[in-house]
Amino acid sequence: MLKRERHQYIMDKFQETEKINTIDLAIELRISEDTIRRDFNELHNKGLINKVYGGAFLVKCNSKNVFDIAIINEEKKIVVGQKALPFLKEGQVIIMSGGTTNLSFCKLIPIDFSATIYTYSLPIAMQLSQHPNIELIFIGGKLQKNAMVTIGIDVVHVLSKIKADICFLGVSSIDENQGLTEMGYEVSVVKKEMIRVSEKVIAMATSDKINGKMMHKVCGLEQLHAVITDLNPKSPKVKNFVEAGVTVL
Template sequence: MLTRQRKELLLRILKEEGQIVAKTLSESLGLSEDTIRRDLRELAKEGLLERVHGGALPASPAQGNFAIREKLSTDAKPAIARAAAAMIRPGQVVFIDGGTTAVQLARALPRDLRATVITHSPSVAVELVEHPDVDVIIIGGRLFKHSIVAMGAAAVEAVGQFRADLFFMGVCSLHPEAGITTGDFDEAAMKRALSAHAQRTVVLASPEKLGTASPFQIAPLETVDHIVVNREVDEALLAPYRAMGIEVTLA
């Protein structure tokens, strides 16, 4: 089998089965495990899959820049945002992450809401200018232009000054085995800090992020209390999260 044919086969198997286990696949195809692993490494460099220990998972399409991500799931994100906004109670202190779904969440907040929003996203902060009873606290740091958020040591340190009732987290990827992951090492650390200083973590997951993986783990799924997804998502994709005791809201 030619290299190109092997790679096409690997991508087809990944699409159909949702994962590749190198050892199992090498046995079923009669190929060496080293050959499979080499092909997976090369496909990962092309951004066509995400390498994990022992095999591969689908790569998240949500690793593009902010402008590209705004064009993904344009119907699902506002619905997810509305469902998330309904979770906020008057008087609460809330962390809102950066990202396109987080901006939609800020837009969905009622104009008469009385709450405190803490964010490292300038985009989210600007959306709340016309909310007279929302006190907005902006966390500063180095601007990560990919997601338009503040990051770095100063930002992570600032998070430690707060205790929030809820953290609405945006992610690149969500997978039962890989956990919650993103495409940048420092961004993962920032999200981890926000989650650690919130009583509950709510993951906002548009459909293209489910069942995929990105290079840097934010945290295992045990740290997630709630996931908000589009109601049209296949229940089979959600079953593993429900089995872990994670609440799932269909928006």
């Protein structure tokens, strides 16, 4: 396959998944990992993808409406959200991280649900603002514009004062040995504090986030109450998680 054809193949593959893993793509195309890394570097320099440790993400175009969020693999994220709904109880204090999986989950929450919800995600805050019985606390701080979430010491300080019943944690990558990992250091620090102040932590992970690894560790699997995916718990992809004693739904 010529380089031009590989680049087109990579861009076409992003129509199916949010992240492409370097090793998996090298095996799929039967070429070296170094070749894939060079391809990723070229596409990154053209502003088409974001190259990260172990893979790459597609650069998303800015929407004309800042709150009109395009959700990739929305069907999978709806499945995750539906499985998470039974964890909601009236009157809970809830912390919710950012991400389109949690955004899809929020769209499924019954309109009359009553709870206190803290979030540092602007799109999720806007979605939950439509619920009259939810006491919504948006945690302000430095805005990370690409993800529309706040980060920094101000966010961590507010979180440190909360006693939450449950945390719904969006996942960038989750691995049996590495646990939850993140691309950005500041987001990893915020998520660590969310976990620390929550009685239960529910990791929300679509299948493309499983068995991946990023630079900054958030937590080990032992700190999670459950991992919710779009997969059947008997799927070979989550077999190692189940065998390690993780509750997978």
